[in-house]
Amino acid sequence: MTYKIGAGREAAMPVRADNPNAQIATKLRALYLSVQEEAIPDRFLDLLEKLDAVERQSMPDVAE
DSSP states (O other): OOOEETTTEEEEEEOTTHHHHHHHHHHHHHHHHHHHTOOOOHHHHHHHHHHHHHHHHHHHOOOO
């Protein structure tokens, strides 16, 4: 596992099996990455589109 140090420099820091904080961090990263890769449900996308449409309708027309 590597950690960023400063402006783009990386240093390898091994994760010790007996370090509970490192184990938790590794598992949280794995969970975050798996959630990040999940697709957004269609129902949620439809709701966002409806909200955008209402927001556009409620905004006053801006002269260009």
